[in-house]
Amino acid sequence: MKVIAIYNIKGGVGKTATAVNLSYLASLDGANTLIWDLDPQGAASYYFRIKAKVKGGAQKLVEGKQGLEDAIKGTDYENLDLLPADFSYRDMDFYVELTKKPEMHLNKLLKPLSGEYDYVFLDCPPSISTASESVFDAADVLLVPTIPTTLSLRTYKQIKKFFKQEHYDSMKILPFFAMVDMRKQMHRLIVEYPPSFMPGVLDSYIPYASEVERMGINRAPLGHFSAHSRAAICYKSMWDEIKSHLYPTA
Amino acid sequence: MAVNQLELVFPFDQGFSELLASFKNNFSVNFQAETVNYRVFYDTFDWLLYNNGSALEAHEEGPSRRIYWRADKDGDLKIQLGLRQVPQLASDLAECEFRRQLKSVISVRELLPRIKIKIKRLPLVVLDKNKKVVVRLSFDEHWYFPSKTRAGVVLGKRITIKPVKGYEDEHNQVVEFFRSLQLHEARDNMQKLALAESGISTTEYTTKLNLLLEAEIPAEQALKQVLLRLLDIMQQNSAGSIRGRDTEFMHDYRVSIRKTRSALTQINKVLPRDIISKYNKFFSGLGKLTNPVRDLDVFQIKLESYQRGLSKTAQERLQPLRDYLAQSRAEAQKEFVNTLKSAEYRQRIKEWREYLENPEPTDPPLEDTRKEIYKLADELIWNMYQLALEEGSAITDDTEAEALHELRKTCKKLRYLMEFFQSLYPANKISELIQALKGLQDNLGEYNDLYVHGGILEIFIKQSSDTDAKKACKQMIKLIERRQTKTRRRFAERFASFSSAGIQQEFKDLFVESQKERL
Ligand SMILES: Nc1ncnc2c1ncn2[C@@H]1O[C@H](COP(=O)(O)OP(=O)(O)OP(=O)(O)O)[C@@H](O)[C@H]1O
Ligand SMILES: [Mg+2]
Numbered sequence: 001m002k003v004i005a006i007y008n009i010k011g012g013v014g015k016t017a018t019a020v021n022l023s024y025l026a027s028l029d030g031a032n033t034l035i036w037d038l039d040p041q042g043a044a045s046y047y048f049r050i051k052a053k054v055k056g057g058a059q060k061l062v063e064g065k066q067g068l069e070d071a072i073k074g075t076d077y078e079n080l081d082l083l084p085a086d087f088s089y090r091d092m093d094f095y096v097e098l099t100k101k102p103e104m105h106l107n108k109l110l111k112p113l114s115g116e117y118d119y120v121f122l123d124c125p126p127s128i129s130t131a132s133e134s135v136f137d138a139a140d141v142l143l144v145p146t147i148p149t150t151l152s153l154r155t156y157k158q159i160k161k162f163f164k165q166e167h168y169d170s171m172k173i174l175p176f177f178a179m180v181d182m183r184k185q186m187h188r189l190i191v192e193y194p195p196s197f198m199p200g201v202l203d204s205y206i207p208y209a210s211e212v213e214r215m216g217i218n219r220a221p222l223g224h225f226s227a228h229s230r231a232a233i234c235y236k237s238m239w240d241e242i243k244s245h246l247y248p249t250a
Numbered sequence: 251m252a253v254n255q256l257e258l259v260f261p262f263d264q265g266f267s268e269l270l271a272s273f274k275n276n277f278s279v280n281f282q283a284e285t286v287n288y289r290v291f292y293d294t295f296d297w298l299l300y301n302n303g304s305a306l307e308a309h310e311e312g313p314s315r316r317i318y319w320r321a322d323k324d325g326d327l328k329i330q331l332g333l334r335q336v337p338q339l340a341s342d343l344a345e346c347e348f349r350r351q352l353k354s355v356i357s358v359r360e361l362l363p364r365i366k367i368k369i370k371r372l373p374l375v376v377l378d379k380n381k382k383v384v385v386r387l388s389f390d391e392h393w394y395f396p397s398k399t400r401a402g403v404v405l406g407k408r409i410t411i412k413p414v415k416g417y418e419d420e421h422n423q424v425v426e427f428f429r430s431l432q433l434h435e436a437r438d439n440m441q442k443l444a445l446a447e448s449g450i451s452t453t454e455y456t457t458k459l460n461l462l463l464e465a466e467i468p469a470e471q472a473l474k475q476v477l478l479r480l481l482d483i484m485q486q487n488s489a490g491s492i493r494g495r496d497t498e499f500m501h502d503y504r505v506s507i508r509k510t511r512s513a514l515t516q517i518n519k520v521l522p523r524d525i526i527s528k529y530n531k532f533f534s535g536l537g538k539l540t541n542p543v544r545d546l547d548v549f550q551i552k553l554e555s556y557q558r559g560l561s562k563t564a565q566e567r568l569q570p571l572r573d574y575l576a577q578s579r580a581e582a583q584k585e586f587v588n589t590l591k592s593a594e595y596r597q598r599i600k601e602w603r604e605y606l607e608n609p610e611p612t613d614p615p616l617e618d619t620r621k622e623i624y625k626l627a628d629e630l631i632w633n634m635y636q637l638a639l640e641e642g643s644a645i646t647d648d649t650e651a652e653a654l655h656e657l658r659k660t661c662k663k664l665r666y667l668m669e670f671f672q673s674l675y676p677a678n679k680i681s682e683l684i685q686a687l688k689g690l691q692d693n694l695g696e697y698n699d700l701y702v703h704g705g706i707l708e709i710f711i712k713q714s715s716d717t718d719a720k721k722a723c724k725q726m727i728k729l730i731e732r733r734q735t736k737t738r739r740r741f742a743e744r745f746a747s748f749s750s751a752g753i754q755q756e757f758k759d760l761f762v763e764s765q766k767e768r769l
Pocket of ligand 1: 208
C-alpha cells in the first residue's frame with residue numbers, strides 16, 4: 001500500500017482537485033484505492049456526492065480497524081472508496097490529536113487497511129498545524145501543488161525547511177506546478193526554469209483550466225466527464241510520472 | 251470495491267430486456283456503456299494447475315489487470331494477488347507464500363495463457379435520491395472462441411450484484427428483488443465450460459507412450475506407431491523448447507529424439523537401411539544440439555546443492571561462473587533455435603511424418619519386417635537384458651569409469667525397449683521390472699551427471715581469468731568427486747538387486763517363457 005499525501009500550507013492551490021483526479025486515475029488502473037478526506041470542509045467528499053459525516057463522530061475512526069471500515073463509503077467508481085470528512089473534526093481539533101496521541105498516529109490508523117488498498121490518497125487541509133507531522137510520517141510521497149508565483153515558491157521553501165529541521169526524508173517531497181497560466185510571463189518563466197531548490201519538480205504540470213472548476217458543478221472527477229480535455233490529459237501524465245517514482249524499476 | 255459480490259445464473263436462451271424493464275420500474279437506474287472484458291486462465295502446457303484444482307487467472311478490464319489465485323478445489327477462497335502481471339515462471343516471483351504454493355504445483359514449468367473468456371458486460375448502477383451510486387450491477391454474457399475459425403459460443407449469462415461500501419440497505423433491496431425471481435447463485439465454472447467447448451484434454455499430455463499395440467501385428471506396423479508417437483511428443487514440445495524458458499520442454503523434446511534414435515538403431519532389421527541411416531543421422535545431429543543446453547540446465551539446477559558445501563565467501567565468488575553458464579546456455583540455445591526454425595528442419599520433419607504415416611509395407615521385407623511384434627519385442631528385450639547383466643557383472647570397484655558409462659547406455663536402451671512395447675505385457679509385471687531397472691539407472695545417471703558437471707567446471711576454469719572464482723570451482727570439483735565416489739560405492743548394491751536371481755527369473759518368465767505359453 002502506497003500512501004500519497006497532497007499537501008500545502010497554502011489554501012486554494014488545487015490540492016483537492018489533485019487528490020480527486022489522481023485517486024480516480026489510480027482506480028482506473030484497477031488498483032484498490034482509498035481517498036481520505038482529512039479536511040473538515042469536506043470538499044473531496046462533496047466531489048464524490050458523499051455526506052461529510054462519520055457516524056459516531058471522528059472519534060470512531062481511532063477505535064481500530066472496525067471504526068475505519070464502518071466509516072468508509074464506496075464512491076460512484078469501482079475500486080475507489082472514500083473516508084469522509086467530519087465536521088466535528090474541527091471541534092475536537094482532530095489534527096492536534098493525530099500527532100499527540102500515539103494511538104491516533106495516521107501510520108497506525110492506516111495499518112489495518114494495508115491489505116485492502118493499493119493506494120491511499122490523503123487530501124490535507126491547508127494548515128501549519130503540528131498534525132502535518134503525522135502526515136509526513138505516513139506518506140510515501142508528499143505531493144505539493146505549487147502555483148508558479150514568487151509567493152508560492154516561498155511557501156514551498158518553508159515546507160522544505162521544516163522537513164530538514166525535523167529530519168524527515170526530503171526525498172518524499174514531490175512538488176509540481178499547479179494552476180499554471182502560460183500567458184503569464186512569471187508562470188512561464190518559473191515553469192520553464194524551475195528554481196534550484198526544486199530539483200525534483202515533476203515534469204508534468206496542471207494548467208489553469210475551466211474544466212477543473214466544472215468538477216464542482218458535475219460533482220465528479222475530471223476524467224469522468226471530460227476525459228480528453230487538456231487538463232485531464234495532464235493529470236494522467238502526472239499520475240504516470242508519480243507511478244514511475246513509486247516503482248522505479250517498473 | 252467488490253466485497254461479497256453476488257452472481258446469479260440467468261437462463262441461457264433468454265434476453266435480458268424483459269428483466270431490465272421490470273427492474274427499472276422498481277429502482278432508479280442509470281445505464282452505462284457496454285464494455286468488453288476478459289478472463290484469462292493461465293496454466294502450464296500440461297495443465298498442472300487445473301489438474302491440481304487450483305487456478306490462476308487475470309481479469310482484464312480496459313487497462314486494469316487483476317490477478318487471482320485459488321490454491322485448490324476445496325479451498326474456494328480466491329485471493330487477489332498484488333501483481334501487475336502473471337509471472338512466466340514461479341522463480342520470477344520474489345520469495346512469498348504464493349510463490350511457494352505455485353512452485354509446489356508447477357515446479358519449473360512455464361505459465362501460458364490457456365483459456366480466454368470474453369465477457370460482454372452491460373453495467374448499470376442504482377442511484378439514491380441524491381443521484382449517488384448505491385448498488386452496482388452488471389448483465390454479463392460469457393463468450394468463448396474455441397479457435398480463430400470456429401464461431402464463438404455463449405458459455406452462460408450472469409447477473410452480478412456488487413454492493414457499494416456504506417450502502418448495505420440498498421444492496422439488500424436489490425438482492426431481494428432478484429431472489430424473488432428464483433435465480434440460482436452461480437458457481438464459478440466458466441473455465442470448465444470453456445474447456446468442454448474447446449475439445450482440449452487436460453490430462454492427455456504425457457511423455458508416456460501409452461500405445462496399445464496388438465501382439466500379432468507385423469513389427470513394421472508397430473515400430474511405425476512407436477516412432478509416430480515419439481514424433482508427436484517432439485512436435486508438441488518444439489515451440490516451448492524454442493521459447494526456452496521452461497526447461498521441461500527441451501527435456502521432453504530431447505528424450506523423444508533419443509528414443510527415436512534408439513528405436514532406429516536397436517530395431518534395425520525392420521525398416522529399409524537407407525531410411526535408418528538417413529534419419530539416424532538427422533536425429534543424431536539434432537540430439538547433439540540439445541546436449542549442451544540440457545547439460546547446462548541440469549547443472550544450474552544442481553549448482554544450488556553443490557555450492558552449499560562451500561563457505562559463504564566462496565559462494566559469493568561464483569558470480570563469474572553463473573555469468574559464464576548463462577552465456578553458454580544462451581549461445582547453445584541460439585544454435586538450437588536456428589536449426590529448429592530452419593526450412594530444412596521443417597522439411598525433414600514433414601517427410602518423416604509422411605513416411606511414418608504411409609501404411610504401405612516395405613517391399614522387399616527385411617529379416618524382421620513382418621515378424622509378429624511380440625516375438626521381436628521378446629527377443630530384443632531379452633538380449634538387451636543379457637547384455638546389461640554381462641556388462642554389469644564385469645564391473646568391480648576398480649573398473650574404469652568408461653565401463654559404467656557403457657552400462658548406463660545399455661540400460662537406457664533396455665528401458666526404452668521395455669517402454670515401447672509395454673502394452674504387450676501384463677501391466678503390473680512389466681512395470682515392476684521397469685522399477686527394478688530404474689533403481690539401477692538412477693545410480694548410473696547420478697554418477698554420469700556428476701562426471702559431466704565436473705567437466706563443465708573444468709572448462710570454466712580453463713577459460714576464466716578470475717582467480718577467486720577458479721579457486722571456488724576447484725573446491726567444488728573436489729566436492730563433486732567425493733559425491734562421485736559415494737555414488738559409485740552404492741553401485742554394487744543397486745546392481746546386485748537388479749541382477750538378483752528373483753529379478754532374473756521374472757525377466758525370463760516375461761520375455762522367454764510367456765512366448766511358449768502363447769504357442
Ligand atoms: N487547474 C485548475 N484550473 C482552474 N481552477 C482550478 C484548478 N485547480 C483547482 N481549481 C479551482 O480552484 C479552487 C480551489 O481548488 P482546490 O479546492 O482543489 O484547492 P485546495 O488546495 O484543495 O483548497 P483548500 O486549501 O481550500 O483545500 C476550486 O474552486 C477549484 O475548482
Ligand atoms: Mg482542499
